[in-house]
Amino acid sequence: MIKFFLQSICVIFLLTGSLSKVFSQNQPITKSDILQTIDNKQYYIHTVQAKETAYAISRAYGISYTQLTEINPGIENGLSIGQTLKIPYTESISKPIEQGQTSTASKEVFSVNNQEFIIHIVEQGQTVYSIARLYTITPKQILEANPDFVQNLPVGSKLLIPKTIENKETEQLPKQNTIVEAEKNNSKQEAYTGESTNEKPSQKIEESKEIASKTQQIPQQILQKKSIRIVFMLPFMLDINSKEHTETEIINKQIFIHPTTYPFIEYYEGVLLAVDSLRKKGVAVQLEVFDSSKDSSDIQHILSKINPINLDLIIGPVFPVAFSIAADFAKKHKIPIVSPLSNEDVAVKSNPYVIQVNSPQRYRYKEIAKFASQYNQSNVIFVYNSIDLEQSQIQECKRIFTQYYADSIKKYGIKLKEVYFPKLGLDGVEKAMSTSDKNIIIVFSRNQAFINNLVTKLFQFSKKYDIHLVGLPMWEKYDNLELDFLFALQFQFVSNGYVDYSNTEVKSFIELYRTIYSTEPSKYSFQGYDQMLYFSEVISNSAASSMQNITATNKTGLHDTYNFVREQSNSGVVNTSVQTIFYTKTFEKLYK
Template sequence: MTSVRNHRPPLSGNKWLLFVLAAVIGACSPKVNPVSKNGGKTTTEKSPDKDKAAEKPQTKAPEAKASVVSLILPLGLDHAAAGQSYTPVKLRSANMSVEYYQGFKLALDSVTANGANFKVQIFDTKDDMAQAHSLGLNPQVKTSDLIVGPVFPEDVKAFSAMMTAPGKAIVSPLSPASPATFKNQNLITMTPPLEYHARGAAEYVAKQLRPKKVFILTSGFSDEKAYSSPFKRTIDSLSKRKIQVITTTVTRGNLTPLVKQLSPSDQNIFLVPSTKQAFLMVTLRSLDTLSKKYPVTLFGHPNWEKFAFLKSALLQRLNTHITSSDKVDYKNGDTNSFLRSYRRAYRAEPTDFAIKGFDEGLYFAKLLADGEDMSKPKLDDFTGLHNSFHFVKVPGQGWVNTHVDILRYENFDLKKVK
């Protein structure tokens, strides 16, 4: 899951307009022909031989064909017009768009340096479904070599509904919404949906921990089934139902009915799929009390990483694991190289969206540079700075990135265990 962090102040209207103009003008990553060694010199006399030599046509290395990339982002440029202003929500969307674009553009530039050529077209959805629908009919968009966006699920649905026939791939860059919502065979979902977090956790439990039982503690709200149902299905499938999955609705933190089923020596595996603060505070305190007599290993919702009310000391005592699709290693050499390049180019610190933009831009830029057919792309595995990609083709839903990491609270921090 992606957390939102703004490392720089919001853009004012004038600065925003200036940036967009600069972005559009500079977006094509043009090739620059090298200047000849005699570039600035002139001669007053020319010999006949030299004249003849000058008449010979100079051979010029063919320039790589420009791959057209269309970025469809919620810029909300109508709010930047004279007399208009951004609401806080719209400004966050605009900043997110700029940050993603900056990372994406930096990736294209790095591939351009190796001989590729790109033309970037930027389209504004205005965070409006009707506008997204209209862009789905735009010939400039439809003839692109690569389409990235829209960003928000409602816009993706409106846009992709206009492009259901087999054709160019549509990259959903940031939304973890299930592709089953859109039912579009051309879609490439970059952020793993919640279902694949559940599957990843279940696979780790079944293959690495191999318990006899798994306890699912729910609050009774139906939205928790989006995580608990695929988790149980995966456990049942991988273990051939040899691992018993026990689902219990917990009221006011009462875990007493489970005590007789717990092991005093083996790890007792618990899954808590809730994201509700009141339920979590009470239930995790009860688990903490239980852990003084019984070994406890807890698996939680990926959004727990963003919850300040969940203290790392408690989560560490419960041997808590969560799944994550994006974690940056700031000790990595490639990460530090990117940070230097980004700061030099934009005089700002990159946000999560900028790093995601770079990873995704680099991945697809290399595919385009290698001549990949984006109507039926071969999407290999990729390890990025922010997240990694492992795609599966799902009938009627396109390609889905299913890669998630398993993280565990250790030394008051989240450490990768798988």
């Protein structure tokens, strides 16, 4: 996933002023001539040298990365200098494609059952995706026509390429370029368009892949606007990545990528899949992508390069101060601006052009209060482990209880209690519980060690008390936290969105994502996809103001659900939709 993204998206930021320096640092792979027979099969024995990566080695020998890891298990976690690897011997191993060398589409055609196919001979370094782009078809079409080559593409093997109207007319069609502007370190880089210029062009951003028609798409309706222009400002942190490692290391090993980069790469990969879904609907999306940071001067510089005329939407930045600056720009030019991933309602109260996608915390607290207030004699216990990090959340949630459910509290005799764990401990928690009432224990801690300990103890208490534990979505991923305990405690959490992996459309998306990026989609991948489709749909169908259309357009995506409201006449719009996920004692996981 990271390899593909950085090759097709992020390398654009690394090239200006340092291209020759970056490639001069690449470590060439010297192929071994040592052959050994192991279990009646011949293998090259390759000794790992400094700066070599598994991916680069697989390319040098003309095999897939998957083949190499299957034969040498454990190398996906990293290589050691001097380590020996088995490389399957094949006579088709050939010289790798040199830098700048391109592939050409085959002209050889034959027919099977009235279906015409082009015969393509796989070249060194080619992938299903690169071949699909070469013939203007989808990766899925190649995989369906060649089921034996799902796992790898041996160099020299022949693939059947379904002949379509698109690849028959490819040479006659004008090439469509995605426009990209990248800002970093006070220098502007424009996407390469194929024209000769005096400026050093950056690498053209690869246009995204076409998602299968059965995946989540915009409704079957005529779109009024056929071209959309959107600016993205996301923190890819490419200056840090490029300083720490060479370009080859960055694109070939996920562990070399700065960890804070991952969510934004995954988000943008989802965006790219949505772009092709939109193109299939006849909507051309013009993206302008900027690598943004927390630095206010950096954001100001980026904004100075953006042409506000005919700009439909701005997505990002993600950091609060940076977003406030960009929001002022958007307000001045009357451009809708999206806060895509933050729960903080930055600038939304005073800026009618701000769109907050993630529901503010108060809507989650309101959902928790609604749940707890429906029971007679419920015993609500707020447990917190840190005054600095959690007490303010507890107080805000209690305020929601008393503001919206005062009548229920009085009617049902609901009790609200607090337990400061470092002072009162487990004894304090148990003393606050009731053997006759429903004990709703609300915890907002992100401390994994604390949560593991608390859940284990509460599980022991659940044999004596009726406990409903309310917590955070991230707990599901905590190491050593027993899911059985969460089911026994009737665990639930409220989130701005959730992926139902039993959903057919979700399964289709995951299948395509794996094919394209060779990894699993994260929640950010789903969010990028959902948000790009939703906002493009709203803009495309807006005869009037797109901001007015947003409040009238509700939608459920693969992860997100959208129900935007304008809380005050001069404020922006916020997404009020939240989902509650319940664990039951019968080991079911329910969504509401």
